[in-house]
Structure formats: C-alpha cells, structure tokens
Amino acid sequence: MEPMHVHIVYAHPSTGSLNAALRDEAIRTLEARGHSTTLSDLYAMKWKPVADYDDLGPVTDENFMEASGEAHRSGTLSDDIRREQQLLLDADAVILQFPLWWFTMPAIMKGWVDRVLTNGFGYGTVRGWRRYGEGVLAGKHGLAIVTTGAAEAHMSDRGINGSIDDLLFPINHGIFFYTGMDALPPVHIAGAVRLDEDGYRAGVERLRRRLEALEETEPIAYRAQRGGDYDEHRRLKPGLERPGASGFDLHIA
C-alpha cells in the first residue's frame, strides 16, 4: 500500500457535533494507516461562501462566468481560492464531509464548490472540455461522508426523500467524476437526530472500515464522456442501459 495524501473539506457549525467526532475519527484512521491529511474546516476558516466579482481581481469581461475564466488564466483569483485549488492538486483523495441539509450540502460548502472549481479549473465553457472521467483532478479518489437526520428507510430506494444515492448523484457524478475523480460509494450515517451510543459506534466502525480500504475500493462505475457510450448530443446511446435502469442510473455502466 502506497501512503496517500487526503484533503478533507468539512462543514458543520458546531464543534461538539456528531460530524466533528466523525471527522476526528476519519483523520485518526487515515493517519494510523500512514496517510497524510489536510483539513479545510470551512466554518472554522470563516470560508467566504459567495462567488462574486471580488474573487476575480481586475477583469475586463462583464459576463461573470467568462470573467471567472479570465481571472483563472491571468492568476488574479483570490488567495483563498488558489490555496484550495493547490490542496486539491496535491491530494490523492478528496473527502467532502457534511450533514445533508435540504437534500444537499450546506451553503458554505456549496460556496467552496462554486468558488474553487471555477471556470478554467473545474469546468470550461469551450467545446470539448475534458470532463466526466477526465479533467484537472483525474486519477484522484473522491468520497462523500454524509450524515442525515432522516432514518435509512426514508432515504432508501423507495423512501419518501428519494434514495441517498440519487440525492448524491449531483455530487458524486456532477462534481467528483465531472472533474476527473473516481467517485467512491459514499459513507452515509443515517438517523443522526436520534443516534444512540450503539448507533454511533456502528457508524464509526463502518467509517473506519471504509477509510481503511480507501485505496482498493471500487469506484461507482460511471460512464466516461469519451468512452463511446454517448452520442454527439451527449445522450446515452440506445440500448446501452443496464436492464431496468432509468434516471441517474443510466450513467452507471
């Protein structure tokens, strides 16, 4: 096993939370395996969550997206953004850890995504931009560690909230895989509102086992954009879906 460097991006407002305890367990487990870690604790850092012109330095384009790309090319993006970009480039694995709020990440972490994965780094507006299996973060692993107040059944395949896998598709496929990373199956700790001591211990145990197997975990088998599965309109070619697959599952080979 090669030691890896893992960058953890973490968001929770309370230092005494379940999430804080899980974060500490994660770091301990990774370092005990010989991996190194860096941590961006977004609340503690008072991370600026709103993408705006203040991020860009002097730009000429008025279109915000184009101006973001201009700032990236000319190296005038603010220091906090460039620091996070470098942390990502230096990492072998990236962990996003957060409580699921309104079925996605808290605003402060969404603001990390919006600002760090900017035009020219995380995505491009040019045709043929390398994405979905290729990109600036290709070859790295991406892992979401997510707590939900809701019980597991409520977030299962037929659960009223939608399945946790579908809810996390925009992150696993739309952020990790989009930028080139392998998306590992997420670690989901459910029932966080009423978690008792046994539930907590079981959750920690599951988290530990997943992190101890980080290097050899099979990623979600998303289809590469350039793998031949999509037509020129970026639609999955007819007949390629697994039997019965529909919705987001179409994009798993």
Place this chain on the structure above:
Amino acid sequence: MEPMHVHIVYAHPSTGSLNAALRDEAIRTLEARGHSTTLSDLYAMKWKPVADYDDLGPVTDENFMEASGEAHRSGTLSDDIRREQQLLLDADAVILQFPLWWFTMPAIMKGWVDRVLTNGFGYGTVRGWRRYGEGVLAGKHGLAIVTTGAAEAHMSDRGINGSIDDLLFPINHGIFFYTGMDALPPVHIAGAVRLDEDGYRAGVERLRRRLEALEETEPIAYRAQRGGDYDEHRRLKPGLERPGASGFDLHIA
C-alpha cells in the same frame, strides 16, 4: 382570476446577466396580469449565506439544529430570517430564480434555504411533522426558473448531466412540496452560454406564457406523505408506482 402575491427569490452576481433580464421580464409579466410581487435579490441584499449560531440569539441547546428550533420558538432568530419567513407567509406563490451551478442553486440561495426554512418553520425533528403536501406553506405555488449553460439535450432524459427534472427534484419535491407548496413544472432556459437573440426571445416567450398561466398550471403530481401511498417506514408501498417508474419518479402519482 384572483390577483396573487408572488415572492421572487433571485440570485445572480451580475446585474447585466441573462438572469437579470429574465427576472425583469417575469416581474413585468406578473404585474401586467394584476399580480403583486416582492423581490429578494440575494446578491444585491448581500444576503448572509451561512447558517450559524449568530442567527439564533441567546439559546441554551448546544446542538445546532435543536438550538435553531429553540430560537424559532422564542422569536430570537435574526431579523433578516424573520423578514423572509413573513414574505413567504404573505405570498400566494414563491419563485426561486437562479443559474444552475454545479447542478443545483448557487451557494447564496442555498444559504437562503438553510437559514429561512429553519427548524420549527420549514422542517421539524418531531415525529409526525407535517411535510410533503402539508406544512407551513401549504396552498402556495412554488416555481423554479432555472438557466443552464448546458444545452437541452445534455440535460434531457438520457443526457450526460442527468435530466433537469431529476436534478431539480431536491428543490421541487424536497423544498417546495416538503413545506406544503404545490411544485409547478420548472421553467428551464437551456444553452445560456451560447444563447443568441432568437434563443433569448424564444426563452422569454416561454417564460411569459408560463407566468400568464401561473394560477391554472397543474402542479407536479407528487404523492402526499399522508395520502396512504407510503408505509410506516416512509417507503412507497409495493405496486403503486406507474409502469416503468423508478428513482425519483416513484414519488409522482
């Protein structure tokens, strides 16, 4: 037709953007029909996007979610949050308008959701909390107006990004319907990166027609939690799905 009051929550960093033009068209169209509007322009308001203890005033509970509920009950939530809650209560329809960034809303709008729809107002941790078809905003209409840089095909049923309807499920079902609102089919303006004059005119025309029919538009037929379709674990009962439906579509009757 009864005149309605429409509260528009809007997020885009650029005052000269496509989104700004569409917002102005929306307001003009609604007011020409005799409706009244209020607007929360989150960037212009410098909306505080991060939910934290500063929002809560004096609280005793250390758990952030519980403390949020405590602040709601005791009336100590910050003024900006309570003002938005009142605007929602006063509205007959709520519009969320935003560019799709990383497959969901920009961070500043996510922070509006996180902070305004707080514990005790938008959701509860008590068993039997009224949600999915019932709730504090019951009887109101919810409408998302969304622009995407990606072309329509890329966001269609077999499109590589996932379908726009699935990507917006966490908003239509998870925010509008969760809090009791009827979720209307979204207005999606695709290909925003390369929109020419004709494309813009067609988009505006579509937006106008949708807003002119706001009162009589059929909402998405999500299943009410208390309608008998879910079992005691909040899972859709076997056999109730429409033929071939899976994933998020299970929750449409």
